[in-house]
Structure formats: structure tokens, C-alpha cells
Amino acid sequence: MTGGSTIRGTRIGGGSMGEIERGESAPRQQVDYWCDNGHHVRPSFALDAQVPDVWDCPRCGLPAGRDADNPPEPRRHEPYKSHLAYVQERRSDSDGMAILDEALTKLKERRGR
Known part of the structure; x- marks a missing residue:
């Protein structure tokens, strides 16, 4: 028999067991946002969460709105x-x-x- 440092039953780097350990995920909805540069962002929100009217674009940092034809004005710094x-x-x-x-x-x- 070798030393007692062996981890048995799992492999190193093995991920979590998923829903078995964490429980079921809350039902989600995806909401579309567009910024003034034309970037499209689609974050997920829980169904019972209040969806914001404006979301920061992760690509350029400008505010993104839910209307693709009318994105919000860039903030004045x-x-x-x-x-x-x-x-x-x-x-x-x-x-x-x-x-x-x-x-x-x-x-x-x-x-x-």
C-alpha cells in the first residue's frame, strides 16, 4: 500500500455535480439590450426579478436600452x-x-x- 495522500473517488479538476449539489436553477428570462454603438447584449434575469430599463454594454461601457432603434444617449462625463x-x-x-x-x-x- 502507498502513502495516505491519495484522493479516492474524485479526480482533480472535476467540476461540481451540478443540480444535485446546488439544487434547481430559478427559471430565467433573457432580455435584449442595444447600445449606441450597435452592440447587442442579452443578460439573463430571474422571472420574478425586476428587469432594468438600462444595462451597461460590456463591450464599450455605454448605456444600452431595450429599443434597438432608439438606444439611450451616452452619459455626459x-x-x-x-x-x-x-x-x-x-x-x-x-x-x-x-x-x-x-x-x-x-x-x-x-x-x-
Whole structure:
């Protein structure tokens, strides 16, 4: 007899037993989606699941809709804005100077000047 490291009854890489181990699969439906580039996507959903109106195309990343003749518009991407850009949108230069003057006055009072 050889060493006790042999696995008996299975082979390495053998897949699962299928429905015997996992149980039966839920009934499914396939839904068609088309993106603006003409790609066709067909994901599966459970019959009782709520089917989304828009699905991301796995080929190009654009939104895909259920109407082949009228795919949804591509999303508009805002360019990256720095923190300073957002602050400048909220405040005018005069507001910024007023806040700076107030902060400098408080700092001078704390230092005893």
C-alpha cells in the first residue's frame, strides 16, 4: 500500500455535480439590450426579478436600452474639478476676500495684536 495522500473517488479538476449539489436553477428570462454603438447584449434575469430599463454594454461601457432603434444617449462625463474649482463656483472674489479678512482678523486677535 502507498502513502495516505491519495484522493479516492474524485479526480482533480472535476467540476461540481451540478443540480444535485446546488439544487434547481430559478427559471430565467433573457432580455435584449442595444447600445449606441450597435452592440447587442442579452443578460439573463430571474422571472420574478425586476428587469432594468438600462444595462451597461460590456463591450464599450455605454448605456444600452431595450429599443434597438432608439438606444439611450451616452452619459455626459464631467471633467475632474479640484476643490478650489468647486469653491470658486460657490463664492465670488469679493466673498472670498471678506472671508479671508475675517480669518486674518481672528488670527491677529488670538496672537494678541
